Amino acid sequence: MNIVLLGSGNVATHLGQALVDAGHRIVQVYSRTEHHAASLAKPLEAQAISELSAVQTDADVYLIAVKDEAIGAVAAELPQNRRGVTVHTAGSVDIGSLSPYAGRFGVLYPVQTFSKVKPVDFSVIPIAVEASDEHAYAILKGLADSISARVFPCNSKQRLSLHVAAVFACNFTNHLYAIGADILRGHELDFDLIRPLILETAEKVMVHLPHEVQTGPAVRGDIRTMQRHLELLKGQSELSDLYQSLSKQIGRK
Amino acid sequence: MNIVLLGSGNVATHLGQALVDAGHRIVQVYSRTEHHAASLAKPLEAQAISELSAVQTDADVYLIAVKDEAIGAVAAELPQNRRGVTVHTAGSVDIGSLSPYAGRFGVLYPVQTFSKVKPVDFSVIPIAVEASDEHAYAILKGLADSISARVFPCNSKQRLSLHVAAVFACNFTNHLYAIGADILRGHELDFDLIRPLILETAEKVMVHLPHEVQTGPAVRGDIRTMQRHLELLKGQSELSDLYQSLSKQIGRK
Structure with a gap:
């Protein structure tokens, strides 16, 4: 053409x-x-x-x-x-x-x-x-x-929903990577340390559905670990809030 | 040993x-x-x-x-x-x-x-x-x-920060994938449609730092697109709130 x-x-x-x-x-x-x-x-x-x-x-x-x-x-x-x-x-x-x-x-x-x-x-x-x-x-x-x-x-409505899903699973995900990088830098650690973990997390959902492979303290209901994490984030209210609200959502699933 | x-x-x-x-x-x-x-x-x-x-x-x-x-x-x-x-x-x-x-x-x-x-x-x-x-x-x-x-x-403090960074970049990321899957299912679309995007997003940060490769409406300051997305999420206040707070954080960077 x-x-x-x-x-x-x-x-x-x-x-x-x-x-x-x-x-x-x-x-x-x-x-x-x-x-x-x-x-x-x-x-x-x-x-x-x-x-x-x-x-x-x-x-x-x-x-x-x-x-x-x-x-x-x-x-x-x-x-x-x-x-x-x-x-x-x-x-x-x-x-x-x-x-x-x-x-x-x-x-x-x-x-x-x-x-x-x-x-x-x-x-x-x-x-x-x-x-x-x-x-x-x-x-x-x-x-x-x-x-x-x-x-x-x-159709246009489905396409819009596809775009919104992509914003969550791609743009917002990249922002979570950036938060990880910031936390590491604040403790003199290199972002490279979590690269294998990031790739593994993405590769897991290539063959599974995300809710089948959710891991971490929130899905285990591991309150003590979450408390330790919030202790580390003390003084960073935006990150604490995000940590708590995402953990709550995961815990409810 | x-x-x-x-x-x-x-x-x-x-x-x-x-x-x-x-x-x-x-x-x-x-x-x-x-x-x-x-x-x-x-x-x-x-x-x-x-x-x-x-x-x-x-x-x-x-x-x-x-x-x-x-x-x-x-x-x-x-x-x-x-x-x-x-x-x-x-x-x-x-x-x-x-x-x-x-x-x-x-x-x-x-x-x-x-x-x-x-x-x-x-x-x-x-x-x-x-x-x-x-x-x-x-x-x-x-x-x-x-x-x-x-x-x-x-040391133990650094290790704790590494674990917190991993929770954001891995556990919370998987939860965002799950949100994407839920949105798609709600519009009769398959999660498989965003799998290539998810993998590409992870692969990009294997060679770049996340803040260098942030994309999407929030980092572009594309208010109209964000409004359309919030329109689609109307009635799902938890998702709207998350969308807005993450977009605000990205926009400020």
Whole structure:
């Protein structure tokens, strides 16, 4: 397919490369910032553009991978006489946000966290697909299938719940890692000491459900150990509160 | 070395096997419950005992791997005329808890979560060592070095902080995975959809520090997305509160 890629951030970069690797053609890369457009367009062998008026009208897919709050504005300025399906890639933006600006539209939401520093294997990344109509769905499903083995239909409400679940299991989890790092640093210990534990904890839930493998003082009801821990956290009321409220939730399960 | 292993739970099982694999001899396995002692003693080719009065007096190390609250009671009942170093394996129990019951004593704390279902590679597990005196330290350091490449000295306060950090980065993290699973189930989505994300999040901090790789709406200050998420969590006040307090902490960093 011929694809216009709108955006040059992490999602645009990884998705653009995966699409090219699967044999599609990125015809244009748009970014407001000219050199951002140019530096992504080059490896994708696409034309770099920094004006939405320069977007071609005959592509199959217009893939909007920009910040959530900019999706509407980008869609609004696309040439109105374009063909093809207009798509965004956000977890928490309703499909309806594209309806004022496109005839056929939809969503491709890759359920993964992307960073510039680390390549990802797209074939194992689940991709949630939603579309305005059956024809658009078939096009988007085909596009997603060409880069991932785990494509599934998902309405906007489900997609939002997926994003919220991801915030808990990924963003908030990383924050707990950061709290661990802070506590260790406060006692002149290196974060590296808990890296094996962090990996093991994640690997356990690759084959089990989390509630089956919960460990630690809270699930054992080990009040004495929890008291010792709270003693150590004395004076750090935010951490104490978090420790107590998470322990209480675990203990109740 | 000749070792008496006191306990038959996860830590005793994994540690006992690692010690045998490294060429040490487990001479006895003690558990209050006779068949627990027997079923661990068998693969370790040790004698099973269920009375502490039957513990031999000429071992090099008495390794107490029982529940935290039972450590003192087990140490108190060991034969008083025994030789060797008495050791516990707990993260949050002060080394001083052994001093009334032993001449030479110490701690070997493996920084890992153990479960019966999954084998572990002990060689990469950090082991914190503390001892009553230099002679005991040398013995315990030697023992730990024989099964792990990551042995380090660690006083009781540091060890407690390590355990607290582990509770945040492992036990609480698993609880966040469980919250993710609950949210998905509530919208008829499978936990499997966020497994790649969970693994990626853990793998990122194997090479980076957590605060360097924090992602998500909170760190971006993306208020609109957070509002949408809180909308979805409406009526689940505990989850809303947790979402807001963790987001606030991340946003402040």
